[in-house]
Amino acid sequence: MRLDRALHPVAWWLWAIALATAASQTSNPLLLLLIFAVLGLVVTARRANAPWARAFHYYLIMALIIIAIRVVFRSVFATGITADDHILFTLPQVRLPEWYAGIQIGGPVSLQATLSAVIDGMRLACLLCCIGAANSLANPKRALRVLPGALYELGVAVTVALSVAPQLVESVQRVARARKLRAGRRRGLRAFRSIALPVLHDALDRSLKLAAAMDSRGYGRTGAATPRSRRLTGALMLAGMAGLCVGAYGLLDPSVPRAAGITGFAAGIACSAAGLALGSRRVSRTQYRPDPWRWPEWTVAGCGVVTAVVLSLGLGYDPAALNPVLYPLQWPDLPLLPTVAILLAGAAAFASPPPPAGARA
Amino acid sequence: MIEFADVSVTYEEASQPVLRDVSLSIPEGELCLVIGPTGTGKSTLLGTINGLVPHFTGGTLAGRVSVDGQSTADHPPREFAGLVGVVGQDPVAGFVTDTVEEELAYGMEQLAIAPSVMRTRVEETLDLLGLADLRHRGLHELSGGQQQRVAIGAALTAHPRVLVLDEPTSALDPTGAEDVLAAITRLVHDLGVTVVLAEHRLERVIPYADRVLYVAGDGTVESGTPARILALSRVAPPLVHLGRLAGWEPLPLSVRDARRHAGSLRETLPPQPPVPHRRSHATGVTALTAQGIVVRHGAVYAVRGVDVSLYAGQVTALMGRNGSGKSSLLWALHGAGPRSAGKVDAAEKVGLVPQTATDLLYLDTVGAELSQADRDGAATGTARSILDSLAAGIPDSAHPRDLSAGQQLALVLAIQLTVTPGVVLLDEPTRGLDYDAKAALARTLDQLASQGRSVVVATHDVEFAATVADRVVVLAEGEIVADGPAPEVLTASPSFAPQITKVLAPLPYLTLGQIQAVTG
Numbered sequence: 113m114r115l116d117r118a119l120h121p122v123a124w125w126l127w128a129i130a131l132a133t134a135a136s137q138t139s140n141p142l143l144l145l146l147i148f149a150v151l152g153l154v155v156t157a158r159r160a161n162a163p164w165a166r167a168f169h170y171y172l173i174m175a176l177i178i179i180a181i182r183v184v185f186r187s188v189f190a191t192g193i194t195a196d197d198h199i200l201f202t203l204p205q206v207r208l209p210e211w212y213a214g215i216q217i218g219g220p221v222s223l224q225a226t227l228s229a230v231i232d233g234m235r236l237a238c239l240l241c242c243i244g245a246a247n248s249l250a251n252p253k254r255a256l257r258v259l260p261g262a263l264y265e266l267g268v269a270v271t272v273a274l275s276v277a278p279q280l281v282e283s284v285q286r287v288a289r290a291r292k293l294r295a296g297r298r299r300g301l302r303a304f305r306s307i308a309l310p311v312l313h314d315a316l317d318r319s320l321k322l323a324a325a326m327d328s329r330g331y332g333r334t335g336a337a338t339p340r341s342r343r344l345t346g347a348l349m350l351a352g353m354a355g356l357c358v359g360a361y362g363l364l365d366p367s368v369p370r371a372a373g374i375t376g377f378a379a380g381i382a383c384s385a386a387g388l389a390l391g392s393r394r395v396s397r398t399q400y401r402p403d404p405w406r407w408p409e410w411t412v413a414g415c416g417v418v419t420a421v422v423l424s425l426g427l428g429y430d431p432a433a434l435n436p437v438l439y440p441l442q443w444p445d446l447p448l449l450p451t452v453a454i455l456l457a458g459a460a461a462f463a464s465p466p467p468p469a470g471a472r473a
Numbered sequence: 474m475i476e477f478a479d480v481s482v483t484y485e486e487a488s489q490p491v492l493r494d495v496s497l498s499i500p501e502g503e504l505c506l507v508i509g510p511t512g513t514g515k516s517t518l519l520g521t522i523n524g525l526v527p528h529f530t531g532g533t534l535a536g537r538v539s540v541d542g543q544s545t546a547d548h549p550p551r552e553f554a555g556l557v558g559v560v561g562q563d564p565v566a567g568f569v570t571d572t573v574e575e576e577l578a579y580g581m582e583q584l585a586i587a588p589s590v591m592r593t594r595v596e597e598t599l600d601l602l603g604l605a606d607l608r609h610r611g612l613h614e615l616s617g618g619q620q621q622r623v624a625i626g627a628a629l630t631a632h633p634r635v636l637v638l639d640e641p642t643s644a645l646d647p648t649g650a651e652d653v654l655a656a657i658t659r660l661v662h663d664l665g666v667t668v669v670l671a672e673h674r675l676e677r678v679i680p681y682a683d684r685v686l687y688v689a690g691d692g693t694v695e696s697g698t699p700a701r702i703l704a705l706s707r708v709a710p711p712l713v714h715l716g717r718l719a720g721w722e723p724l725p726l727s728v729r730d731a732r733r734h735a736g737s738l739r740e741t742l743p744p745q746p747p748v749p750h751r752r753s754h755a756t757g758v759t760a761l762t763a764q765g766i767v768v769r770h771g772a773v774y775a776v777r778g779v780d781v782s783l784y785a786g787q788v789t790a791l792m793g794r795n796g797s798g799k800s801s802l803l804w805a806l807h808g809a810g811p812r813s814a815g816k817v818d819a820a821e822k823v824g825l826v827p828q829t830a831t832d833l834l835y836l837d838t839v840g841a842e843l844s845q846a847d848r849d850g851a852a853t854g855t856a857r858s859i860l861d862s863l864a865a866g867i868p869d870s871a872h873p874r875d876l877s878a879g880q881q882l883a884l885v886l887a888i889q890l891t892v893t894p895g896v897v898l899l900d901e902p903t904r905g906l907d908y909d910a911k912a913a914l915a916r917t918l919d920q921l922a923s924q925g926r927s928v929v930v931a932t933h934d935v936e937f938a939a940t941v942a943d944r945v946v947v948l949a950e951g952e953i954v955a956d957g958p959a960p961e962v963l964t965a966s967p968s969f970a971p972q973i974t975k976v977l978a979p980l981p982y983l984t985l986g987q988i989q990a991v992t993g
Contacts, residue, residue: 253571268569271569271570271571272569274571275568275570275571275613278613279565286829286832287832289809289810289827290827290829290832290833291832291833292809293807293809293824293825293826293827293833293889294833294849294888294889305835306835307835309835310831310832310833310834310835313831313874317566318566321561321563321566321567322566322567322569323529324525324529324561324567325559325561325566325567325569326567326569327525327529327549327550327551328523328525328550328551328553328554328557328558328559329551329554329559329569329579329580329583329627329628329631330551330552330554330555330580330583330584330631331551331569331583332551333551333552333554333583333584396585397582397583397585398581398582398585398586398587398588398591399582399588400574400575400578400579400581400582400588400591400592400595401574401578401588401591401592402588
């Protein structure tokens with residue numbers, strides 16, 4: 113019997129990042145389309161009924177915009193047209209001065225250039241949609257809760273900021289409305305002042321009250337930790353995070369030596385682990401209804417990782433199939449193993465439990 | 474449970490201490506009510522219990538405050554979180570998370586309580602405060618009363634021995650306030666928590682209080698039984714004033730007690746009051762006529778075809794529950810708010826004081842605000858003289874935000890009156906005002922009416938309506954359901970009546986003055 117529950121947010125993020133890694137390895141439009149399909153399937157099947165979960169279609173719109181921009185730029189700034197290109201149509205060309213050679217505005221638009229722009233755009237859009245999928249599948253605020261103890265304060269700051277923003281909007285609307293009541297309405301800078309000051313006063317009052325409330329509710333109890341150990345934990349965690357970022361960049365960008373990427377990644381993991389260990393030595397805080405990590409989490413994260421590994425290693429199939437050539441123009445192949453791997457990532461839709469019916473925001 | 478030993482509190486740059494040599498003790502399990510005029514140090518007294526004063530607010534505390542034997546001098550407020558739960562005036566300001574369940578758990582997470590224990594305590598608290606249906610809801614979609622109940626629940630889950638509540642109902646409408654006060658009295662009876670409560674709706678809590686602390690304003694605090702303190706206090710509900718006038722012993726603290734005394738008084742009173750509840754200034758000259766007013770917010774019709782005429786010199790109370798369309802109607806009558814249909818013919822200028830009056834204030838000093846108002850269309854000094862007639866003694870150099878709620882209201886009213894409107898609309902001006910400030914506002918409104926202005930005041934406060942209004946209009950779902958002279962509308966149903974009417978029903982008496990006119 114499988115009960116409905118929210119999957120651990122980290123599992124969704126691992127899955128999405130793994131898929132993004134896979135997408136960055138290929139420029140095969142068929143594989144990219146397959147990844148889009150998998151994202152769509154999983155998001156439709158497993159997103160909860162909450163406001164943050166409805167964001168996915170905004171990411172899709174953004175994706176289309178990215179592709180469109182890419183194509184338009186490639187057509188207007190057309191360069192490197194070879195004799196083999198199929199010319200679709202010719203744009204009126206702008207005459208640029210002699211010394212401005214190298215950049216060409218307008219001119220012939222070729223099929224190959226347009227296709228390569230579409231594929232590039234698709235790859236970028238695919239990365240964006242992976243992040244979008246993670247955001248719609250896992251509540252961003254719950255994801256912040258899994259931040260290790262050493263970064264807890266950061267998580268609280270973000271959560272508070274997220275809930276204060278709508279209040280600020282409400283307060284601006286209220287003051288702007290009230291301003292209509294006063295005779296001799298001001299314009300320009302004075303009008304700005306008459307709205308900004310009451311709103312700022314409001315915001316200040318509110319933050320003082322919030323600070324007092326949090327203080328009386330035990331926020332910032334230090335427990336047994338000394339200031340020195342807290343600073344050390346913070347430094348280790350930050351260094352670790354930076355290492356992870358650099359390492360991830362190194363691994364994803366083919367022009368960076370692989371060894372550098374792996375070293376950065378490993379150093380990041382080591383620092384973070386040390387910080388975590390040090391931070392958890394002083395448990396002065398617990399978590400209400402922590403998300404469990406059970407086999408569905410392992411499966412979902414595993415599906416994603418397998419896909420990423422298959423596409424990154426390029427073993428068991430012809431790696432050239434991942435990046436089909438445009439000269440001569442031909443229908444791309446669909447390599448079997450990568451296809452199966454991407455479909456496997458789609459299994460997350462069935463491996464994860466259904467989201468709870470009551471909107472658990 | 475709570476001990477004050479020679480406690481004095483002085484804020485920085487203050488010449489006088491707010492509290493002076495306060496020594497008292499509050500035993501375990503009591504419901505202790507803190508009363509006193511606004512701005513006299515009630516919040517300071519409450520703040521000292523968990524050490525927010527002086528650790529958070531600054532200032533100097535002499536003497537010793539201890540809770541359950543622990544002195545607040547030795548630990549910051551956060552270390553008291555497990556012992557003292559605190560609930561403030563504005564629940565929204567204190568929320569850290571965004572759903573009911575997470576908010577209830579927040580305090581326990583900070584105290585490192587085991588997850589299994591947290592789970593059971595959250596479930597218990599949801600039941601105790603009747604929040605079970607709301608557990609997954611976002612905090613900002615709840616009504617004011619529900620939000621305040623969540624805030625109380627959030628303080629309770631840490632199982633504090635003491636619960637401190639600073640005017641928990643002052644920002645709520647009557648239904649929300651009832652909800653919250655009912656929840657508080659249940660806590661005292663079921664859990665035996667020691668509760669320290671500052672509250673100006675005395676009539677609702679007095680029957681349950683074991684002890685009253687009266688903060689006088691000169692720094693002293695008097696502690697005693699409710700009947701003893703109220704017999705002396707200037708701050709008292711109308712019921713207590715009636716009891717004093719009739720010489721009832723012991724002083725009745727609830728309508729039920731008073732009715733048991735009132736039999737003989739009812740026999741001596743004539744069936745119709747010899748004097749009206751207030752002297753009306755109404756002239757019968759129409760100041761504003763509105764026909765077929767419709768206000769629509771998105772898909773919701775806030776006002777559905779209201780026809781109303783306002784007369785010069787008349788004070789009209791606009792009543793009805795939250796969301797019944799009172800504010801929308803006032804804004805539509807003024808003309809600054811949206812109006813989907815209907816027309817307003819105003820013979821004179823219309824001024825409106827919004828619910829959050831301070832939204833209109835944006836300069837650094839009272840003097841600057843007043844001269845700005847003069848520049849907007851009046852002779853120099855007009856605004857100042859109006860303000861002095863409403864509330865004397867507000868210096869030009871004061872910052873508008875430092876004034877009390879009553880003074881801020883007077884300042885905004887003075888600014889709005891500077892352009893001499895013939896119709897004055899006030900949206901919920903009594904929110905957060907104590908008895909004294911309400912009495913001052915009542916005098917102000919009467920003064921405005923005597924100058925021939927038409928005054929409309931939207932209010933939830935039946936007692937206030939009984940003292941100021943000539944006419945009462947009741948709105949429900951955007952339609953007028955009752956419109957007539959105040960005595961008729963206010964005595965028509967017992968639940969909607971002021972305390973004195975409740976005690977003397979079926980006699981149609983509204984105010985203490987009417988009884989004084991008979992007894993002399």
